[in-house]
Amino acid sequence: MVLQQQPARAVIWGYGEPGAQVIVSLRRESETITKTAGITISKCPQSVWKVLLPPMVYGGPYHLVAEQVTEKVTSIQLEDVLFGDVWLCSGQSNMEMTVLQIFNASGELKMASDYPYVRLFTAALEQSATELQDLSKVDLPWSLPTAENLGHGDFTYFSAVCWVFGRLLARKLKYPIGLVESSWGGTPVEAWSSKTALKECGLPSQTPRFPFFDTFAGPCDYSVLWNAMMHPLLNMTIKGAIWYQGEQNTGMNTNLYNCTFPALISDWRRSFHEGSLGQTDPTFPFGFVQLSTFQKSKQKDNYPVIRWHQTADYGYVPNSKMPNTFMAAAMDLGDEKSPYGSVHPRDKETVGYRLYLGARAIAYGEKDVPFQGPYPVRIDVYYEHRYMNITYDQQIILGGSYDNVFELYCSSASGEGYEWVPVPYSSLIVYAQSVAMSFGACRDVLGVRYAWDDWPCEYKRCPIYSIQKLPAPLFLRYFTH
The missing domain is CATH 2.60.40 (Immunoglobulin-like)
Known part of the structure; x- marks a missing residue:
């Protein structure tokens, strides 16, 4: 261990x-x-x-x-x-996917023996109506990384995202890394939240019934996974946590995720600090994966809404509601041919790498480590000339097609209300650190957004990246004039 x-x-x-x-x-x-x-x-x-x-x-x-x-x-x-850093890995099925299920599985499994100072632990899938003091079952006791432990089966153990993140840290830091996985597919944030955290967002302790409740892949009752799979771990002293979850909340309490997710982070931090007798940092670093894609044919559904809410509606982290956090954007990693369904993209090496960059910058305080793609710092709207200029916080490069990926919030053609109108490629001019666009047929523009789709681009071909090839996350901005 x-x-x-x-x-x-x-x-x-x-x-x-x-x-x-x-x-x-x-x-x-x-x-x-x-x-x-x-x-x-x-x-x-x-x-x-x-x-x-x-x-x-x-x-x-x-x-x-x-x-x-x-x-x-x-x-x-x-x-x-051994002594080193202990990281907790949690979430739903995209965190659960094992190394056996991902691109370059054979390469990752072969690498296992190169990291004898990374140690693995996996909690079993259990739920409880009350807070347990100990895990009722363990799937993988503290173990060395082996091909069998990393690829035991589909959605069992060990987490590919957790493994890639941990082995990259171990290689960089040159000391032991402990990885504790506690995840369950098809589960909402509410199942992983204590009653205290739920109360912060006005949710009752008892779970209401949802129309599609019985079709969920995993348990969705409030707090049942907090009780059985998180509360028993609170005595541990940990360095930080990473999280990959949100798909289930595209159909459950979607509009509360900008509260429930930050509330979970705050509550876990407080609870681990108290459970470890004050040894776990009360603001320990918390990394998460911004949702990837699901369905090409289902445009503008709740996936972009959850991506936005994952940042507490700031669009970036860390921010004032989510301090000491880091994010790996994944909306450019769509995998329509995944044998596990397109909701389970197989490129978990890129996800783990992007989380690793965030940990280096936020958890380990490395200076000048870019960990997030370009984000707007200024939007100038010139109504008299009918164009807009979006300035980013860093240099940008083009990754692929950018037709209709920007949208303007315009007065509708009928003059009744407003609607989102795609901006065609011909209306865009891309500079080294900014994007300019003409209003075209739009009247009375009151907002702009980027990549507001379930599946905004092909694999690693979103329009805007940093020079380090990190994708720009989606954004939404309203304004008045």
Whole structure:
């Protein structure tokens, strides 16, 4: 296993006899490095104990021995314990997809043995109506990465996104990385949220019935996965978390996602901080994947709405509602021929890489690491000349067709209300760091948006990228004149 390294202190916990003393020792070969007495929290019929280890420099391996002292001494010993950074990986089926299911699966599986200091753990699919203190089942106990563990089957273990993210971090940082996966396909954000988080967004603790509720792939009752698959992990000291979820909310509480997702992040941060006796950072870094694509034929459905809400309607992260977060845009990774359905694109190596860039910049504070594509910093509207200029925060390059990807919010032809009108290629001029467009037939323009479609472009061929080939995320801007 991997335990969290300094400056935080790892938490070791377990169950014992009420009133018994528990001592935890770290040993390296025959030498005892540290010995710490436990904090016993009385409960019947068992007591829960917690031990805070001293801050440890990355490395290992160590033996960890827990001894319970009553009339006799009983002990449990764990072998091959490393210290490094521990990352939690959660979400629905796109996080669940194993390495076996992705592009370059054979290459990734072959690479497994090159990363003996990455360690894997997967919680089993369980749900509960009440908060559990321990996982009721584990699919993959702490293990070395092997081809079998990384490609055990479809949507089982181990997560491809989590693996690629972790191995890239391990290669860059040159110390151990622990990856803890707890994910379940076809599940909404509400299932992973505590009652406290749901209350923040005005949601009841009891789940209402939705018209299509019984057709969901996974459990959708409020808090059932928080209770069974997240609450038992709260004692862990972790470095951060990554998340790939949102597809299920395109049909469930869609317009609340700009509240429920930031509320989940805040609540997880508070809960892990408290559960680890203050050792997990209360603002730990949180990365997420902005939704990829689903159906080419279904235009302007709730996928762009959820993508927008994933940023709390800012369009970028970090922002004031979502501090210390990072995002991997994925709307250019559509995979219409995926054997797992087009909602499950197979290019998870690019997703993991884009998350890795975000972690380097946000979680590890590397300067000058670009991790997000171009985003507008200024929009100038010249009504008298009937054109608009959009200035981006960085240099832009063209990746593919940009016909009709920009849209203007115009007065309708009938003069009754407003409508979104696509901007044709012929009305656009692209510069090094800006895009200019004429209004064309539009009257009284009050808004502009970009890539507001379920499937806005072909594979890696969206219109606008950074010079590092990171796609510009979608945006929406209203204005008055």
